Amino acid sequence: MVSNGVLEFVREDDYIEYFLFPRLVAEDINEELNEVLLHVKGITEKFCENYIWHRDTFAVRARPGNAHLLSEGQDTKSMTCENKEELPAHSYGITHYGDNIEDEWFIVALLYELTRQIPGLIVRCVDGDGEFLLIEVANHLPTWATPENCHQCVYITNGALHLIENSTDTLPVLDGIQLIRDTPAAYRVSNDIENCISLRAGAYPARIKENLHRATAYVPVGVAALLKHKPALIASAIREFCSRDSVDMKVCRAMRFFPPENRVNTRITFTKCLYAMLAHSNYIPDRRTGWNLPHQGSKSFPEQCLGMKIACGFEILASQAKPNTDWDTNRQWLKYVDSLKSKGYFQDLIEGSKGYTQLMDAAKDYYRINLSEIRENSLIGQQLIDDLKSIDCNIEEFRKLEATLPPSDDDSWLAVSPEDLDKMLSERYGEQTANGDCEMTEKLTEFLAQKSSVDGVEATAPPVRPQRGVKKPKGKVHFAAEETDSPAGNNVDFDPDAFQTHVKNLLDLVIPEDKWDSNSDMSDYGDDTDIAKNIDEMHLIKTNTNLGMYMNQMDKELSKTTIGESFEKKPTEDAFDDIEDFTPVDIDLNTLKNMMESYQAQLGGPGPASNLFGAMGVRLRPPEEHKSED
Structure with missing residues (x-):
């Protein structure tokens, strides 16, 4: 996927990069770096035992001090967020986690463990969103922390997260590492931040078993043998099946490598993410290929359908197989090496020497990772075919084991009810406090008092963690007139200040004190003189003549009705003892009552009331829940 003058490299954003900076004191830095690398690999193998990676595994490689020249030697954009600044000798790795973000947090847990077991090790990790650890703990960050001044300021060491306070200028990684080494306690984050990270990454490796799902599948014997030999191959097969195209569909109709004639039942281990992807990917096979699936109500249908999908995934992988790369004849690779030589990457070392070989391996x-046109699936497919030739596919042995297979795990976790979703959200973001009548009306008044332009109201809301991997467009209200091509006659003439004044005047209408000579709530409507007098004395009634005329006309019409009887009244107060037969209207309660009736009329769906509640930061349960509680 490299540009050839026309096409440009498209950067993927489902990756996590990690830089491991050990404390190197020996004269031979490369030798000491390799020793640390062996230690890292030993810890990793133990920590990642039985873990099924969705796409790439965790892998680190030694990088010399001049590794920044590797990115300078390329002619295209790197798919990673590496910069070209000079870094100290370190180990580096990148993992694409695909659709399973749990892989990213598993790597974070592994990096924490590495810093606990290797003294002096400092780790930096970023993903396609940048400093994603800060995004996760956004609600607990200090007030000075912003995206502009936190770039390259987040490090892990001694099993703890450290954040360096910095100016708007980007802090060089070399300086950040030195600050952490000199005074680590000064930059350690708060307990709230550590607890927030621990919720996502603290339960590993014990949590590995919780994310697994085991099920019986009826698969071709070759697939069963491969999965017994390498259980992790299930991830590549499912990914290929779920992302199949028209070319892959033709391959599935042929089934040249894994014909469906010889099938056996076998127990397969999935991650929950992989199993969910496979279960929700619908596919009807061609009967002419040999797939004789029973009807959907049959007891054996789930096992046979699951096995058919897995077999198709393996078939697609095998069809993509290509021989390994010949480095000596790859023109693009040779051009890249010449570019590295011209920039002094090999440091005048003799070709074939130990140091030269290490630098060459790092360049490869x-x-x-970044520049090769070779697809990862091509290498996996070739390895799959090679393994298929060498392993024993004894169908009789698998048939003997069928009788001892345990039942499949319960997959009811695939169905998430609204109550389960609410529970997960409350565990993730905390319970929301109940809103009282006064609080609701106060929020409404505050919302309507917001100053805004024609672009829309920017309502204040409690801070929330930004959604990962989503680029938020700037909010703007578009009028229909803006979308027409006509330059004249469709412009919107809108005065936001005047509109706000009118709305506020409507909300601030109050009845003046000690003017209560009526016998009922609505009797004043019969006296035009008193109506005019009361309106003149109303608080903040300084509006134009048209609005006053409309209000007068409305009052006259309402005076002939019994609408006043529908209002909710306040409890009698001493302040109104001198007024006969008067019970003041509870404005807050009436406002809330009308809004709730409007919300119930929407049956919990979208509409004006729910939109207004949402803008005020108020979340209501569906009306059905209230009925069930009553």
Whole structure:
């Protein structure tokens, strides 16, 4: 996927990069770096035991001090967020986690463990969103922390997160590492931040089993043998099946490598993410291929349908197989090496020497990750075919094991009810406090008092964590007139200040004190003189003549009705003892009552009331829940 003058590299954003900076004191830095790398690999193998990666595994490679020249030697954009500044000798890795973000947090847990077991190790990790650890703990960050002044300021060491306070200028990584080494306690984050990270990454590796799902599938014997030999192959097969295209569909009709004639039942281990992807990917196979699936109500249908999908995934992988790369004949690779030589990457070392070989291996790793046109699936497919030739596919042995297979795990976790979703959200973001009548009306008044332009009201809301991987467009209200091509006659003439004044005047209408000579709430409507007098004395009634005329006309019409009897009244107060037969209207309660009736009329769906509640930051349960509680 490299540009050839026309096409440009498209950067993927489902990755996590990690930089491991050990404390190097020996004269031979490269030798000491390799020793640390062996230690890292030993810890990783133990920590990642039985873990099924969705796409890439965790892998680190030694990088010399001049590794920044690797990115300078390329002619295209790197798919990662590496910059070209000079870094100290370190170990580096990148993992694409695809659709399963749990892989990213598992790597964070692993990085924490590495810093606990390797003294002096400092780790930096970023993903496609940048400093994603800060995004996760956004609600607990200090007030000075912003995206502009936190770039390259987040590090992990001694099993704890550290944040360096910085100006708007980007802090060089070399300076950040030195600050952490000199005074680590000064930059350690608060307990709230650590607890927030621990909720996502603290339960590993014990949590590995919780994310697994085991099920019986009826698959071709070759697939069963491959999965027994390498259980992790299930991830590649499911990914290929779920992302199949028209070319892959033709491959599935042929089934050249895994014909459906010889099938056996076998127990397969999935991650919950992989199982959900496979279960919700619908596919009807061609009967001419040999798939004789029973009807959907049959007891054996789930096992056979699951096995058919897995077999198709393996078939797609095998069809993509290509021989390994010949580095000596790859023109693009040779051009890249010449560019590295011209920039002094190999440091005048003799070709074939130990140091030269290490630098060459690092360059190959970088090229394979960032610049190679070779697809990862091609290498996996070739390895799959090679393994298929070498392993024993004894169908009789698998048939003997069928009788001892345990039942499949319960997959009811696939169905998430609204109550389960609310529970997960409350565990993630906390319970929301109940809103009282006064609080609701106060929020409404505050919302309507917001100053805004024609672009819309910017309502204040409690801070929430930004959604991962989503670029938020700037909010703007578009009028229909803006979308027409006519330059004249469709412009909107809108005065926001005048509109706000009118709305506020309507909300601030109050009845003046000690003017209560009526016998009922609505009797004053019969006296035009008193109506005019009361209106003149109303608080903040300084509006134009048209509005006053409309109000007068409305009062006259309402005076002939019994609408006043529908209002909710306030409890009698001493302040109105001198007024006969008067019970003041509870404005707050009436406002809330009308809004709730409007919300119930929407049956919990979208509408004016729910939109207004949402803008005020108020979340209401569906009307059905209130009925069930009553």
